[in-house]
Amino acid sequence: MHTEGYEYHADRGEQLNRGIEVRRLSKAFSANAVRAVDEVSFDAAPGEVVGLLGANGAGKTTIVKMVSTLLRPTSGTVCVGGHDTVSDSRAVRASLGVLFGGDTGLYGRLSARENIRYFAALNGLDRSKSELRVRELADLFGLHSFIDRLVATYSSGMKQRTALARSVVHDPPFLILDEPTTALDIGTTQVVHAYVSRSRNEGKTVILSSHDTIELEQLCDRVLTVDDGKIVDEAHRDRDFGGDAGSLRARFPAIGSGTQ
């Protein structure tokens, strides 16, 4: 996607080759507090979907927020497409699409079209490219029937489709999805899953945080289990999933139980 006003997209090819690199990442919310994230390291390669599995409060969202520049690491580094999230945060934000589940962070007094256009403009797309992109995303996520209604009148599913469209309006090479299908209907969940698969096929890097083991098995190439702010296990699709639905849950019964 060509954009105007930002230089970061010039090195898109290079970004796609670099992926996301997390090194000894830690976060404590105050000086004496227990670390919410403790010395976490992992890579997410281009064309790879990496899952973060963990119970509520395990530290998944804190990791995701540090990768997406919303939180500063207490120690350690995160590089997205070769850009450091602290020293080069604007470059990182320009190359990321971030979607949080549950609360979609949309502007209720704007329509879906206006929400998407707003973020297109903030990402440097000019008006004609923005319109083109809105049409593409409306087709892709099935927004046409409600795109000009105010978001405040939407169902959860409509909001999440719109939020996904807004997050990827600039066609970012990196996707960060934090529990994107929580409390969604099957149709919207399928839309999200389809987009994740499509992104992997396009060579994008995806980090998907969830406590839904079946979702992670379906979508991820690797799943990192987070517990007490640490990565306690790593499962690979080829080696550990075994192609048998539910096997990830069997591997981590305490975490996956009750989610599906």
Next chain:
Amino acid sequence: MKLPARAGIRETLIVFRKEITELFRDYRTVLVSIGVPLVLFPLLAAILTYGGLSSGTGTSGETVVSVSGPETVGISGFLRSRDELTVVEPPSSGTLREAVADGAIDVAVVLGGARARTEAGSPEVAVVFDNTNHRSVAAGELVTEMLKGYLTHLTTATETDSEGTTVVSAPFSVQLEPMHPPAAGGGTLILSFLLPVIVLVSAAIGPLASAADLGAGEKERRTLESLLGSPARRSAILVGKFGAVATMGFLGIVSFVGGAGFAYIATRTLTEGLEFTMTAWTVLSVAYPAVLAALTFSAIEFLISLYARSSKAAQTFSVPVLILASAAGYAAFAVDMRSLSLWYYNVPLLNIGLAVKGAVLGNPHAAGILIVSGWVVVYVLAAFTAARRIIERESVLRSV
């Protein structure tokens, strides 16, 4: 590649346009920001019109009076004997009216030896006062009442006319001499009381809802997370949002002026009324400090909102600001503009009220307004710097 400054302006305009669109779709914000200032003045005007507010407001401290002209039946001595009054010599330079206008004296009493005698043949005593100044008005009323009391005490002589009728001959008559036409003076006096309060209060109310919405409200709705996750510069986000808040503040002021205009026209037709000459210069010289007030309160309230974790908290934290705005407006009323030290223009918020009052009285103080303008730049820059520090910290995303 575009210049960073140009890109920053572009981002600012994108944020500003979106915020204004959203604000105008929220009827509560429009009601509070524009509706309340619109009805504020008409409401007060109605209360004043039907409530019968007196312009006599009393004085504090000693009333300074000068007595000039040939002594008449011991009036000078009588006035000097009153504890409430300080009788001074007439000014050696300038006219008596100038001395009253400057605040050197509150009232000038002119004894009537050299003046035309009244039809009854008694000398006239003139009480000269500034009817656009509440202190001078009260002093004029006080001195007049004293002189009338003295007159009653003296009225003992009787004469019989050619037809044999007994008539009472007063040794003097008291004539109140306002320095401005009575209706215009009363109107100016009341406006010089009301406008500082209303300008400050409406400037504080105007941006209140929008500030709470665009700072703390965004935290509550978690839209700030998405916004700060975009590549837009944080300074551009701040300026765009502040611009939207200030715009609502300006619109609040415009609504207030519209409401004031309506009230002015309506009360003139409803009552015999108090007149006020609203020249273009008066409007401009009142509008300028009003804009300064809108900028100041927009900056303060937006900063509070960015600091607060919920829009309810933001509105609660802003209540003291509203109280301070009212207090500053009333304090401006109490300040005597005739002998005002420039030091007063350094007192936050009161300085804006004084600039408004000076404009209403047709005598805006150029140096004072310059000082106020300088202070408003300081207030806005300080608020912006603090807001910048807040938005750069990750704690800005925390909400309740």
